Amino acid sequence: CSGGGLLVYSDSSPSRRTLTADGQEIKKKKVVVLGSGWSGYSFLSHFNNPNYDVQVVSPRNFFLFTPLLPSVTNGTVEARSIVEPIRGLMRKKGFEYTEAECVKIDPSNKKIHCKSKDSTSLKGTTEFDMDYDILVIAVGAKPNTFNTPGxxxxxxxxxxxxxxxxxxxxxxxxxxxxxxxxxxxxxxxxxxxxxxxxxxxxxxxxxxxxxxxxxxxxxxxxxxxxxxxxxxxxxxxxxxxxxxxxxxxxxxxxxxxxxxxxxxxxxxxxxxxxxxxxxxxxxxxxxxxxxxxxxxxxxxxxSRPVIKDFMHQIGQGQRRVLATDEWLRVEGCDSVYALGDTATINQRRVMEDIAAIFGKADKGETGTLNKKEFKGVVKDICQRYPQVELYLKKKKLRNIANLLKSANGDNTELSIETFKQALSEVDTQMKNLPATAQVASQQGKYLAKCFNKMEKCEKKPEGPLRFRGEGRHRFQPFRYRHxxxxxxxxxxxxxxxxxxxxxxxxxxxxxxxxxxxxxxxxxxxxxxxxxxxxxxxxxxxxxxxx
Ligand code: FAD
Ligand code: MG
Ligand code: MG
Ligand code: MG
Ligand code: MG
CATH class of the missing domain: 3.50.50.100 (FAD/NAD(P)-binding domain)
Incomplete structure (x- = not known):
């Protein structure tokens, strides 16, 4: 799908090589995925961009269907029935898998430090380092005891x-x-x-x-x-x-x-x-x-200890949960993505961006929005800021155009003050997404799809205030469907x-x-x-x- 006459073939070795038309080998970027749970497994099963080498690291060589876990406690369902070994998927996709736990992320050297435990004998642990070009953190979370003694x-x-x-x-x-x-x-x-x-x-x-x-x-x-x-x-x-x-x-x-x-x-x-x-x-x-x-x-x-430590390194030490932007990129750190229970999305407030939104929409720079400019911005706001939809639902309004109209009366031009006023309460509806399998698997699928069309998008990098229509192959931010x-x-x-x-x-x-x-x-x-x-x-x- 990308230019330069790329030719892809797989040979007997597990990783595939990419050659250009004149036979030169291209060094592929290495994506390291931590975790084989809901978000990791979903990412892996939807990922199919041959221009990357994928390496999975997880202490667990299977996916676990958690919603049926309570049924295992009393024997309604057997544990084996809700477990899917990941080796099958690895072979099918040509990915590599290493059974180990990542114990330290070193973002400045683009390295992770891992430990592998032999759980069946007392042979102890093996430690090793691994490089990455892109890191996808999907390690989930740990039970929270709130430090309650015992x-x-x-x-x-x-x-x-x-x-x-x-x-x-x-x-x-x-x-x-x-x-x-x-x-x-x-x-x-x-x-x-x-x-x-x-x-x-x-x-x-x-x-x-x-x-x-x-x-x-x-x-x-x-x-x-x-x-x-x-x-x-x-x-x-x-x-x-x-x-x-x-x-x-x-x-x-x-x-x-x-x-x-x-x-x-x-x-x-x-x-x-x-x-x-x-x-x-x-x-x-x-x-x-x-x-x-x-x-x-x-x-x-x-948060897991490895994530806590990572957060300290990238200036997120004050936060409770690792933060990403709406494209699931970890904030304050390049080439690292986080999915599922490990992270929350730091949503942007409409009010923070309001002047910029207005400025972009006001193509004639007249200081007000006419009907055409107004129509152009309405859809983009809805797509960009999920809280708008929740607010409209609460107000029982069908769309944002109605909201703005109700604020603007019969005027044909919309001023920035009215615009601000109409949207002033929208941000109160911002909600963190729940820590569920539904969210995790949708995020995995979303990110895989972004990677699948990465070449198309590379020339048009996305940014928080780039609206739809600015570049045709731009990624949409992640949107959850409940x-x-x-x-x-x-x-x-x-x-x-x-x-x-x-x-x-x-x-x-x-x-x-x-x-x-x-x-x-x-x-x-x-x-x-x-x-x-x-x-x-x-x-x-x-x-x-x-
Ligand atoms: P996980 O699925 O937990 O996966 C984390 C993965 O990372 C695992 O493979 C783990 O081995 C690996 N890992 C851990 N540490 C490391 C490390 N240091 N290095 C590398 N890999 C590591 N959600 C619903 O939507 N519906 C339900 O009905 C539902 N029922 C649930 C019932 C139970 C009993 C539980 C516990 C959860 C339930 N959930 C449900 C929530 C859902 O399971 C989680 O939201 C989901 O698993 C989160 O996915 P994840 O990929 O972030 O993490
Ligand atoms: Mg996972
Ligand atoms: Mg799981
Ligand atoms: Mg989350
Ligand atoms: Mg104008």
């Missing part, structure tokens, strides 16, 4: 496949221990008291899965101790699922009440010891400690919130959930494995061996 030591996280398997073994272990002879009732109660911290989608879904397991399977398997089990869900805020529609929150809270899940809102965990978890009541400030058998911690995410979210609530019921304020709760949405997630699985192999896990569970119940 959490790292005593609580389970639910982030990786291993975590889910550990939780599964631990739940079953708790029941086996609680079934031992010669225990007092108190002791039994303690051992099978399960505490979930965090009322977000993951914590809620895990509680629901655990509850289903207790009701549908444990009752049959451990009839003697079943009456002593208890699930407590702790949430620091006023409500669970607070990012969802209020109707969903209300339904979930009522359902949990009916199910006998002990939901405690406004309680913040202040410490975990080997046998007790302490919470502080918001308001009264009272601290209560309760004995438990198992704690699962799911209160959100924080397709809706699900909150599985157990008992074959799911809450669904779809675009356009559409909320649906119950058994029908459970089927929608089954079909959406089956369709989102990245391969036919995993899809068939998951579906057969579901069928097996319907017919035979869950496997309860640990």
């Amino acid at each position: 959490v790292e030591e005593h609580a389970h996280f639910l982030k990786e496949a291993d975590d889910a398997l550990k939780i599964r073994r631990s739940v079953i272990n708790c029941f086996e221990r609680a079934s031992l002879p010669d225990l007092t009732e108190e002791e039994r109660k303690k051992i099978i008291h399960f505490v979930v911290v965090g009322g977000g989608p993951t914590g809620v879904e895990f509680s629901a899965e655990l509850h289903d397991f207790l009701v549908e399977d444990v009752a049959k398997i451990y009839p003697k101790v079943q009456e002593f089990t208890r699930i407590t869900l702790l949430e620091a805020g006023d409500h669970i699922l607070n990012m969802f529609d209020k109707r969903i929150t209300a339904f979930a809270e009522e359902k949990f009440q009916r199910d006998g899940i002990d939901l405690k809102t406004k309680s913040m965990v202040v410490g975990v010891t080997a046998d007790e978890i302490s919470t502080k009541e918001r308001g009264s400030g009272e601290v209560v400690s309760e004995p438990y058998g198992m704690v699962v911690w799911s209160t959100g995410i924080g 397709f809706g979210s699900f909150a599985p609530l157990g008992g074959e019921q799911t809450a669904a919130e779809l675009p356009g304020d559409w909320v649906s709760i119950g058994h029908s949405s459970q089927w929608l959930w089954y079909s959406v997630y089956a369709s989102k699985l990245v391969s036919w192999r995993t899809r068939s494995l998951v579906v057969s896990d579901w069928v097996r569970r319907f017919i035979f119940g869950r496997d309860s061996s640990s």
Whole structure:
């Protein structure tokens, strides 16, 4: 697709070479991708520009379909079914893969420092450096403990496949221990008291899965101790699922009440010891400690140490999360991109750019915008600043032209003051994108597509105030499209919130959930494995061996 008579062929070696017409070898740029999760995998599967060498570094040689991870904790779905080895994709695409963790990014020398661990033996670690021309950071995030004492030591996280398997073994272990002879009732109660911290989608879904397991399977398997089990869900805020529609929150809270899940809102965990978890009541400030058998911690995410260190080096040390611009380029650093949970997009404020926007639109430099100039700018503002759309939605206006018209009355010329006034509240609608697989995979796809047409675009570099139409091959900034979210609530019921304020709760949405997630699985192999896990569970119940 690019000039100069490039000829591409692949030989038996894994990396491909590019030759010019007269047989000279061109040194290809090397793209190093860190991570094989949602954003990394999506980037890799959409990337196909033969003018780059792609090298992937990730400690995990598989992609993990996280939305079904809670179902692994109780054996509804097997861990293997939601894992896709990445070697297959690497071979198909001619990319290189190295199983290692990046422990330091050195942007001034365009190098990364890596460590590879042999997880199957005690042979220790190997360290090495790797150069890059372009770095794509897709390392995700780590569970956030908010430095609460004892959490790292005593609580389970639910982030990786291993975590889910550990939780599964631990739940079953708790029941086996609680079934031992010669225990007092108190002791039994303690051992099978399960505490979930965090009322977000993951914590809620895990509680629901655990509850289903207790009701549908444990009752049959451990009839003697079943009456002593208890699930407590702790949430620091006023409500669970607070990012969802209020109707969903209300339904979930009522359902949990009916199910006998002990939901405690406004309680913040202040410490975990080997046998007790302490919470502080918001308001009264009272601290209560309760004995438990198992704690699962799911209160959100924080930056990985390697990213924290990198942020310090590039002058982002004061920030909580790594910032990129809307083209996913890391701010303050050349040739580095960041995707998914690792980063947030630093959106531009309309108000900061307003004079420049106006100046660009005012082609005749008359100080006002006439009808034609006005029409020219309207579309570009909407494309460039996503907050405008949210603002219009809130004001129940169909488009920005209406907004400006309502500010300008019958005037045919629009002055900068009116222009400013009409847009003055738009920036209040700026929102960070959620840390979800939906966002991560769309970002991966977006960036891959940018790379795929890089040659066309190289001559016309993009910039924050370049509007559509200035260069035909310019990249659009990343725009997220929300397709809706699900909150599985157990008992074959799911809450669904779809675009356009559409909320649906119950058994029908459970089927929608089954079909959406089956369709989102990245391969036919995993899809068939998951579906057969579901069928097996319907017919035979869950496997309860640990
Ligand atoms: P990840 O997918 O976490 O990938 C990070 C990758 O980087 C991994 O391969 C990791 O091994 C690798 N890595 C880590 N450290 C390094 C390093 N130092 N060097 C190199 N590589 C490294 N989202 C939804 O939209 N819908 C859902 O239903 C949903 N359910 C979820 C359920 C659970 C239990 C969890 C934990 C998350 C869920 N999410 C869901 C959120 C979603 O999984 C994340 O938003 C998504 O995984 C983010 O993608 P990512 O690529 O940024 O990170
Ligand atoms: Mg990733
Ligand atoms: Mg993942
Ligand atoms: Mg992000
Ligand atoms: Mg004018």
